[in-house]
Structure formats: C-alpha cells, structure tokens
Amino acid sequence: MGLLVDGVWQDRWYETRDGRFERESSRFRDRVTPDGSTGFKAEAGRYHLYVSLACPWAHRTLIMRRLKGLEDMIGLSVVHWIMGEQGWTFEDGPGVIADPEGAGFLHQVYARAKPDYTGRVTVPVLWDRQRRTIVSNESSEILRMLGSAFDGVGATPGDFTPAALLREIDDVNARVYDTVNNGVYKAGFATSQGVYEAAVHSLFESLDWLEERLSRRSFLVGERLTEADIRLVTTLFRFDAVYVGHFKCNLRRLIDYPELWDYARALFQTPGIAGTVDFDHIKGHYYGSHPTINPNRIVPIGPVLDWEAPARRRV
Structure with a gap:
C-alpha cells in the first residue's frame, strides 16, 4: 500500500x-x-x-x-x-x-x-x-x-448506455457509487465508530432500495443489461465473501436479499462473466493486504455460496 x-x-x-x-x-x-x-x-x-x-x-x-x-x-x-x-x-x-x-x-x-x-x-x-x-x-x-x-x-455489438436511458443510468450509478461501491470502503476503512456506523446505515439503505427496485424488474435500468448492472454487480460478487466480515458490513448478507441474490447469480451466469470472477484473488487480496484491519492476514475458509444455483431471472 x-x-x-x-x-x-x-x-x-x-x-x-x-x-x-x-x-x-x-x-x-x-x-x-x-x-x-x-x-x-x-x-x-x-x-x-x-x-x-x-x-x-x-x-x-x-x-x-x-x-x-x-x-x-x-x-x-x-x-x-x-x-x-x-x-x-x-x-x-x-x-x-x-x-x-x-x-x-x-x-x-x-x-x-x-x-x-x-x-x-x-x-x-x-x-x-x-x-x-x-x-x-x-x-x-x-x-x-x-x-x-x-x-x-470490430467490437461485439451491444449498447450498454442507450441514449434514452442514460440519465437514469447516471442517476443510479451516482447513488450506487457513493453508498454501495465506495460505501463498503467507507465502512471498512473508517477509523471512528460514528463514521463507520453512518457508512453502514447508508449502505444498507441503498441495498434495501435496490432489493425493492429489483422486485419490479430484472435489471436496474430498462429491460436488459446496462452499465449500471455491471457497476453494481462487482460489489455484490464480493459482498458475502469479503465485505460482510472484513469490512464489518454485517447487518445483512447478500443471500438475505432474495432479489439481489437472484440478480447477482443471474449476472454471474451470464456467458463470459463467471470467467472474470476469481474468489481466490478476491479473498487473498482483502484479507492479506490490509494489516491495519487483519494483522494476522488469516484468510477465512468460508462462506460457501452456490453461484451456479439456477437464477429465476435471465440476462
């Protein structure tokens, strides 16, 4: 560091x-x-x-x-x-x-x-x-x-920021960035109790909001995969494996959110995406690279999560 x-x-x-x-x-x-x-x-x-x-x-x-x-x-x-x-x-x-x-x-x-x-x-x-x-x-x-x-x-066709949806994509991205993507770091790297608690509460307020949003739709914005989904899901992939324990974001787990868990699995199972996910690198990095948080650098064995379990929604 x-x-x-x-x-x-x-x-x-x-x-x-x-x-x-x-x-x-x-x-x-x-x-x-x-x-x-x-x-x-x-x-x-x-x-x-x-x-x-x-x-x-x-x-x-x-x-x-x-x-x-x-x-x-x-x-x-x-x-x-x-x-x-x-x-x-x-x-x-x-x-x-x-x-x-x-x-x-x-x-x-x-x-x-x-x-x-x-x-x-x-x-x-x-x-x-x-x-x-x-x-x-x-x-x-x-x-x-x-x-x-x-x-x-020669790139593969596919528009992940359609003009008609761009304003909504940017609005969703802004909240997700501040309270979820960066929110887990605000909690994990906080050095005072009050700051930590504020970050955690903001994080879970947004996760609750996302859960409700995804109860009415398959994707965050529009009817198909967009940039907003890609920006959120990389945090979700790491949530139970790292952020719940290492960053103390433990009010609830991803698997406690039926819609978010189904959504994250659906994206994981999208052709090509699973091959970009490496949980050995993920867990090895966080637990091994932050001695101020985990001085003994012990990497936990769990949790056991079935990312291949069939998802209800389809990407």
Whole structure:
C-alpha cells in the first residue's frame, strides 16, 4: 500500500480525516474515441489494460472487455493479489499476467507514463502502446470507453448506455457509487465508530432500495443489461465473501436479499462473466493486504455460496 511522490515510491497507508476514508480522484482522465479527436484513436492492438482480479473497480472494465469481445484488440496484464510494501506487483502466481515491458511493480508503469507523478497507484489502467502513456486510470470512464469507442473496429455489438436511458443510468450509478461501491470502503476503512456506523446505515439503505427496485424488474435500468448492472454487480460478487466480515458490513448478507441474490447469480451466469470472477484473488487480496484491519492476514475458509444455483431471472 502506498503512492508515488514526484515519481518516488512511498509505502503509506490511506489517511483518514475525522475518521473518514476519502478516495483520491483519478489523475489520468483522457479518452479513447472512434475518430481520435482526443489524440487517442480506437485501434485494435494499440491499448493495454492493467487490472487486479481482486479489485471491483478493475473488475467492471474486465467484464466490459469480455462482453464487447475486445480480448484480441486490447492486451491484458493482471497484478498479484497481495498489495504490500510496493503496492500492486507482477510477482508470479496463479492468474497473474506479467507486464509486457517487464515492470515488476505497477508504480513503474505510472512512472513510465509520468516520471514525476504524485498520487495513488491504482487499477484499472488503460495504457496507450503507441504514445507510451496512460490514457486513463478512472474505472467508470474506461468502462464507458470500452462499451462504445471500439464499435467501429470490430467490437461485439451491444449498447450498454442507450441514449434514452442514460440519465437514469447516471442517476443510479451516482447513488450506487457513493453508498454501495465506495460505501463498503467507507465502512471498512473508517477509523471512528460514528463514521463507520453512518457508512453502514447508508449502505444498507441503498441495498434495501435496490432489493425493492429489483422486485419490479430484472435489471436496474430498462429491460436488459446496462452499465449500471455491471457497476453494481462487482460489489455484490464480493459482498458475502469479503465485505460482510472484513469490512464489518454485517447487518445483512447478500443471500438475505432474495432479489439481489437472484440478480447477482443471474449476472454471474451470464456467458463470459463467471470467467472474470476469481474468489481466490478476491479473498487473498482483502484479507492479506490490509494489516491495519487483519494483522494476522488469516484468510477465512468460508462462506460457501452456490453461484451456479439456477437464477429465476435471465440476462
């Protein structure tokens, strides 16, 4: 765990303010476009995606890469599940895919793009092989790029942000991000009782809202899978395995929500998605990388969850 300061790596845990965890804004915010008007044109073979199989933010981009059939167009590197003194590494291990240029640590990729970079070194990262720089390290924006920018160069057809639904998708995304995706981190990284409790109550108010919403529909927005579903489900995949115990988000479990549990299983069983989920990386990362929360780094055996159990809804 750490960050770069003027291009020099420092091992430093997250700081909290009044007990609150505050996520740092992403620093690389360029965009790939079909016409290249941003300087980054959608082209097969030009871009490379760095992810962690443990990280829900990176996972959303991995799902979109798979659903859009971009595996042969956009390269992939997968970091080791343990994030230790050097942050994310490419240490050998099951599921790890090395950096094609031989970096041992992800912070070296950031420094390759900007030698004086200051900030957290996070995944996902979309790298431009041609310009030898980072296009973006903002997961929501990478997700949207992958969802549409490459349609003209052979991506699998499929619109995950239809114009008629975009306002509603953005509204749902905003609440889910603040109280669910980031909400579990606000609870887990809180350093005061009151801050922790406020985050947990907000989280479960939103889970209750989602449960009611999904009792009336198969998807969060519209009649088919959209970006909003992809952004929510990566947190749901991790909820009982990690967030209930490790982050103390234990008012209820995912399996205590009939609609959310059915919905999460349905998305897991969508062709291509199950192959992006690695519970060994997920549990190994959270329980092994946060010594302030789990100093002995013991990884629990359970819970036992049947993700293959037939879901009522169909994606």
